[in-house]
Amino acid sequence: MSNLLLGAQEPTVQLTSQTRIIAAVLAVVFMLMILELIRQDRLQERYSIVWFVAGLSMLVGAAFPGLLSVIADALGVRDTNVALFSMVLLFLLALALNFSVIMSRQAAQITRLAQERAIEAARKQAAQESNGKRGSSTVAGDTAQRDES
Template sequence: MLSLAAGHAQALTGHARIFIAVAAVVFSLVILELIRTHRLQERYSLLWLATIVIMLVVAAWPGVLSEPGSLLGVQTPGLAVFAVAFLAMLLLMLHLTATVSRQGENITKLAQELAVERAHRQVLEDAREASDG
C-alpha cells in the first residue's frame, strides 16, 4: 500500500486511497442493510456511519491525518491511518465489553426473577392443592 519510492514516502498512494474509498462504500452498504433488517441498533449505526465518513475523508484528502499522526509521533500518513484506526478499534472494543457486561448482568437479573417467580408459583399451587384435597 505504501510506496517507499522517493517523493511518495510522505503520502498515501492513489492505490491506497482507492482501496479505502471502496472499502468505505462496501462497508456502508453492509451497515445500511443491517439497519434495514433491524439487526443493528441506530446508536451503533451512527458510530459506524461516522467511521465511514472519516474513511472517505481520508481517501479524498490524505493530508488530514498528518496532524493527528504527528501528535502520535507517526510521520508517515500511511502509518497514521493504521495508528488512528487501531486506537479507534480499542476504544470501540472497550465500549462493547462494557455493554456486554451490563447486558450480562441484566440477563442474570431477569433469569433470577423468573426463577423466583417460578418458585412462588409452585408454593401457591401446592397450597391450593392442599386446600382442595
Template sequence: MKLIIVTGVTALAVLAFMVELLRRRQLQEKYAILWLAVSIVILPMAFFPPIINNVAEALGIKSGVSLVLFLGIVFLLMVTVHLSWEVSRLEEETRTLAEDLALLRSELGRPRESSAVPAPLSPSSDLPAGASDDQR
C-alpha cells in the same frame, strides 16, 4: 493511487452495508451510528491523503499511514472495551431476570402445594412425606 481507490471503495462499502443492516433492523442505531461515522471519516482521508500526512507531521509522526494505523488500533480497542461493558451489563440483567423468574415460579407453585394435591412420596417408603412414624 491504488490504495486511495481501495480505501475509498471500502469506506463506501462499509457505509452501504451499515445502511442495509439498519434498513433490515439487524443492527441497533447506537452501533450503526458508530460505524457510519467511521466510514464518513475514512472517505475524506481516502481521497485527500496529503491532509493525513500534514496532521501526522504536525503530531511528530513520520507517516500518515502510521497515524491512521494507530488511530485504527485505538478505535478498535475502544469498541472492544465498550462491547465488553455491554456484555457485562447484559449478563447482570439476565441473571437478575432469571432470579426474578425463579421467584415468580416459586410463588406460583405455593398455592398448588396447599391445594388438594397429595404430597410427594418420600424416597424411603410408599407413604406420604408427612405421615407419622406409627403409619410407617
C-alpha cells in the same frame, strides 16, 4: 545507506492515489453494508452510529490526505500510513471495550430476568401448596412448576 541512518531528513511518506481510491471505495461499500444490515433488522440503529462515523472518517481521510499528514505530524510520525494504523487500532480497542461494557450490562439483565422467572415459579409453587394441600407439603409441588399455563 546514509539516507536510512539520517532518517530525520527523509521526506514524509504520503498515501498514494491508489491507496486513496481503494480506501474511498471500501468506505462506501462498508457504509452500504451497514445500511443493508439495518434494513434487514440485523443491526440496531444505536449500534450503527459508531460504524457510520468510522466509514465517514475513512472517506474523509481518503478525500483529504492533508488532514492525515497534519495528524501524523502532530503525533510525531513521519509515515502517514503508520499514523493511520495507530489511530484505527486505538479506535478498535475503544470499540472492543465498549462492547465488553454492553455485554456486561446485558449479562446482568439476563441474570435478573432468569432470577425473576425462577422466583415467580417458586412463589406459585408456594401458593399452591398453602392453598391445596395444607399440612402435607411433601406430596404437593411435584407438578407445581410444570403446569403453569
